[in-house]
Amino acid sequence: MCQDDNKRQFITRITSHRQLTRDIWELRCDLPSGMLSASPGQFVMIEVSPSLQPFLRRPFSIAYRQPAPSGKGEEFAVIYRVVGEGTRRLKSLSPGDEVNIIGPLGRGFTWPRRDDRRPVLIGGGLGVPPLLFLAQRMVASGVVPQFFAGFTRADQAVGLDMLSELGVVPVVATDDGSLGRRGLVTELLPDPPPGDLCVYSCGPLPMLQAVASWCRTGRIPCEVSLENRMACGVGACLGCAWPAAVPESHDRDSRRYVLICKDGPVFAAEEVFAFDR
Numbered sequence: 001m002c003q004d005d006n007k008r009q010f011i012t013r014i015t016s017h018r019q020l021t022r023d024i025w026e027l028r029c030d031l032p033s034g035m036l037s038a039s040p041g042q043f044v045m046i047e048v049s050p051s052l053q054p055f056l057r058r059p060f061s062i063a064y065r066q067p068a069p070s071g072k073g074e075e076f077a078v079i080y081r082v083v084g085e086g087t088r089r090l091k092s093l094s095p096g097d098e099v100n101i102i103g104p105l106g107r108g109f110t111w112p113r114r115d116d117r118r119p120v121l122i123g124g125g126l127g128v129p130p131l132l133f134l135a136q137r138m139v140a141s142g143v144v145p146q147f148f149a150g151f152t153r154a155d156q157a158v159g160l161d162m163l164s165e166l167g168v169v170p171v172v173a174t175d176d177g178s179l180g181r182r183g184l185v186t187e188l189l190p191d192p193p194p195g196d197l198c199v200y201s202c203g204p205l206p207m208l209q210a211v212a213s214w215c216r217t218g219r220i221p222c223e224v225s226l227e228n229r230m231a232c233g234v235g236a237c238l239g240c241a242w243p244a245a246v247p248e249s250h251d252r253d254s255r256r257y258v259l260i261c262k263d264g265p266v267f268a269a270e271e272v273f274a275f276d277r
């Protein structure tokens, strides 16, 4: 880690940790004063265990910020699925425990915008949480976004209570029809896309690609949040490199890759997805 990254390393305290679904948890921590700049789309690297096992921190998007129940300062939340050793360790932590985090990291969503396009947020599964934070910011600035949320099943749905608190009414789809419309969330998008929208999306790669090509047909600006395995989270290991859609010919090194942790995780769709021209 370089000196700058050390400045973004904090010990914070868990304020609440609750189970949302069979395998999805919500962790809230005090927001360190050094993290006040945290914005939607950014993430934190969490040391899930003080032991060396697992050795690497794990990346999680910031799902939202809110005033701390104590009335002093703020807390931030991450919403995560237990998928392996790191998230199993994370799950075992309790309110009051301290965790070592690095953040806020990466480039987030562009908000506010300079134009008056109507924002549409499209999330799939655990791609919904970072969009909650974005919706929170939009509502705070007086704009209520349209929100499309897709889940595999009703018992995998997260974030709907927070959207309702924000006054955002999501259009929901589930693969099996157990909540909202049956099918993929992208099947609910209007065809043709209205041209005055701007789209922000996070979720599984095929969903992001479908959203990006839908936007492309309507010439709508589209930002997508990508994921990859991350070792350092700060641009040092090159482990999260992703092929850029357009080589930057003006760059002396003719760079063909972007680093998801540093250049992203949020990108303009045309930066990372190649389209037929």
Ligand SMILES: Cc1cc2nc3c(=O)[nH]c(=O)nc-3n(C[C@H](O)[C@H](O)[C@H](O)COP(=O)(O)OP(=O)(O)OC[C@H]3O[C@@H](n4cnc5c(N)ncnc54)[C@H](O)[C@@H]3O)c2cc1C
Residues within 6 Å of the ligand: 043, 054, 058, 059, 060, 061, 062, 078, 079, 080, 081, 082, 083, 084, 085, 086, 087, 088, 126, 129, 130, 226, 227, 228, 229, 230, 265
């Ligand atoms: C910028 C960013 C933000 C993220 N935000 C969230 C979030 O808000 N909520 C959440 O639940 N998860 C999020 N993730 C994914 C999360 O970091 C991984 O699920 C976690 O690191 C898994 O750790 P583990 O030790 O439990 O699993 P591991 O044992 O490391 O892996 C278990 C399985 O998950 C797969 N996996 C792990 N990480 C990724 C990844 N990044 N992309 C695709 N597959 C992966 C592995 O290939 C393996 O099959 C985010 C990832 C990134 C890069």
Ligand code: FES
Residues within 6 Å of the ligand: 229, 230, 231, 232, 233, 234, 235, 236, 237, 238, 239, 240, 241, 259, 260, 261, 262
């Ligand atoms: S995770 Fe190390 S460079 Fe991105």
